Amino acid sequence: MKTIKDVFLNFQQGLIEVYDTREIESIALLVLEEITGTSRAQIKAFPEDDVPGEALEKIQSILDELKTGKPVQYILGSTEFYGLNFLVNPATLIPRPETEELVEWVLESQKSKVKSKKSVSILDIGTGSGCIAISIKKNLPDAVVTAIDISADALHTARQNAVINDVEVSFIQDDILNTKFEMGNSKFDIIISNPPYVTLEDKLRMHQNVTNFEPHTALFVPAHDPLVFYKAIADYALTRLNKNGLLFLEINESFGKETADLLTVKGFTRIELRKDMSVKDRMVKAVK
Incomplete structure (x- = not known):
């Protein structure tokens, strides 16, 4: 023994x-x-x-x-995020603790509004396993939450995760870089995204369990245009956010200032950069 x-x-x-x-x-x-x-x-x-x-x-x-080098989460088939259990597989990124901090920031922004009966509408762009959308819905049960992803396989997993965690989220397949998102005149109070932001330079410093096993479309961006997703999301948010709506983004620590500047140029206000638990620029909030 x-x-x-x-x-x-x-x-x-x-x-x-x-x-x-x-x-x-x-x-x-x-x-x-x-x-x-x-x-x-x-x-x-x-x-x-x-x-x-x-x-x-x-x-x-x-x-x-x-x-x-295969990540333990893929071998076991699940992981914990924001106190909830999520199925994960090679079609989905493994949720990170830093992203929990982004979810926390969104929930924090709604604390004062919980007493008002108006239900808040939220869009999660690039949902992957659904961890952001599902965690928010679990903690804001009255919110109307929609989530999009380019990957049909990721969405299949996200739908399973919504069932496991007993929440209702609308999942839609779409590509934010070439959106066909047919939502009529739908507007949102909050748009949140943890888009691909890893450059090839970052890749050289990363562990093989990420670079060899996690989905590349959810991770990497072209070196010549590292903010490609942020531009597309910002443009989309300008047309889809309600007045005073909030945009929350997880970002590449090396491009904190550039991301904030991009949002300023696009016309967002009250832009706030926030550091994560490792004291790296990791997220930004902006107001339409």
């Missing part, structure tokens, strides 16, 4: 070429929790406990996949 401690040791030895020690520990913890059904606290408290043989086989096969 092997103990929990042995499993951690196996992961450290098997993944040292792929991840740093701290990451390996958190991956091992996640896998043990998922496969054995034991709580994180218990795993940490009783490292000498035996791991059943059946679980060990599953854990070994996961470790073999992890050695290829």
Whole structure:
């Protein structure tokens, strides 16, 4: 029999070429929790406990996949975001903690308005797994939430995630760079987006588990036009936001000033850049 401690040791030895020690520990913890059904606290408290043989086989096969650099979230098929569970697969980006901060900012902006009975209308552009749209709807149940994505496969996953999390969101397939978004005269109070913003220069610094496995259409932008999506979203928001409507964007930390300047030129006001938990320019809010 092997103990929990042995499993951690196996992961450290098997993944040292792929991840740093701290990451390996958190991956091992996640896998043990998922496969054995034991709580994180218990795993940490009783490292000498035996791991059943059946679980060990599953854990070994996961470790073999992890050695290829495949993200643990894709192997397990799900991840947590804003306290909710989401299915993820290679058609969807893996939601990041920084994006939770963007969701938090949107919810914060609505706190004073919760008492008014008017339901707020929200559009999420490039929804992927649906994590932004679904988390907002879960926390603002009266909001009318619509989400678009270019990928039919991503939308299939997003619809499943809406069912799992028991919320109603309208999902529509569309390309914001060439939009055919037939919404009649629909207007929104909030437009939010975490669009592709990774340049090829950024790619060189990124981990292989992102560059080899996550969907490139959701990540990368041409080096000669890194703000291509922000221009399209800003133009779209100008025609689709209500007066005093809010635009929230997750951004590339290297282009904070450029993104803010772009929004100023387009005519947005009260532009606010905000840093994430790693103190990097990560999001911007603007008012139409």
